[in-house]
Amino acid sequence: MTDFKMEAAKTALQFIKPGQTIGVGAGSTIANLLGLIAAESNLSASLSFATSSFKTGQLISQHNFKLIGNEQVKHIDIYFDGCDQFDAQLNALKCGGGIHTSEKIMASLADEFILIGDASKSVEKLDATYPLVLEVLPAALHLVNKWLSVFMPNAKVNMRMSTQKDGAVITENGNYLLDVFFGEVLPLDKMNALKMVPGVVEHSLFVGLASKAIIAGEDGVKILEPKHYI
Numbered sequence: 001m002t003d004f005k006m007e008a009a010k011t012a013l014q015f016i017k018p019g020q021t022i023g024v025g026a027g028s029t030i031a032n033l034l035g036l037i038a039a040e041s042n043l044s045a046s047l048s049f050a051t052s053s054f055k056t057g058q059l060i061s062q063h064n065f066k067l068i069g070n071e072q073v074k075h076i077d078i079y080f081d082g083c084d085q086f087d088a089q090l091n092a093l094k095c096g097g098g099i100h101t102s103e104k105i106m107a108s109l110a111d112e113f114i115l116i117g118d119a120s121k122s123v124e125k126l127d128a129t130y131p132l133v134l135e136v137l138p139a140a141l142h143l144v145n146k147w148l149s150v151f152m153p154n155a156k157v158n159m160r161m162s163t164q165k166d167g168a169v170i171t172e173n174g175n176y177l178l179d180v181f182f183g184e185v186l187p188l189d190k191m192n193a194l195k196m197v198p199g200v201v202e203h204s205l206f207v208g209l210a211s212k213a214i215i216a217g218e219d220g221v222k223i224l225e226p227k228h229y230i
């Protein structure tokens with residue numbers, strides 16, 4: 001059976017030029033891409049890497065690639081990342097990892113942000129399968145919960161809890177994560193506006209950031225660009 005995530009990674013590799021600084025997010029497609037880069041020793045020796053993900057950082061170290069610390073990253077040529085789902089305009093939901101704040105910083109810092117994955121990620125319109133994740137300052141937890149209950153009363157809000165220890169998941173920034181299930185798709189600008197609630201550090205919807213998506217499926221590999229409706 002064809003490994004579609006590997007096929008997408010192979011096409012992504014073709015976008016990388018010697019000497020570039022490459023940003024990478026989390027997930028199995030990214031791990032495939034790093035493995036392919038490692039097989040090209042001249043290329044890999046010339047590259048610098050930055051990552052939004054602890055796990056991917058470990059992988060970069062195992063490959064002995066040059067890793068730039070997040071606070072030192074001034075410029076990224078291409079940022080590659082997976083997602084849970086993206087729509088025809090390449091607006092993406094990145095919910096599973098809970099690291100969307102650093103992912104969004106890297107995607108915004110990069111000259112180009114390319115989504116990679118298998119074709120199951122591609123939908124015409126985002127649906128309600130995945131929650132919108134809010135990274136919330138601890139001091140704002142009650143305010144944000146109250147705001148959601150007043151202005152989005154149909155939303156189901158779950159604080160993300162650790163499965164490995166008693167207590168909430170704490171982000172690398174010392175904050176909480178709230179998984180917000182809307183039950184129906186809200187207009188993207190309404191979801192995007194949640195950033196304006198005091199104490200919401202960042203949410204997991206990436207609007208207008210990706211310039212390409214490389215996806216592989218039964219129809220082969222496709223390189224998609226944002227579809228704009230007039």
Ligand code: 5RP
Pocket residue numbers: 005025026027028029030081082083084093094095096097098099116117118
């Ligand atoms: C998590 C993400 C990951 O990038 C995504 O889940 C990775 O997917 P895959 O393992 O299919 O490459 O956005 O929020």
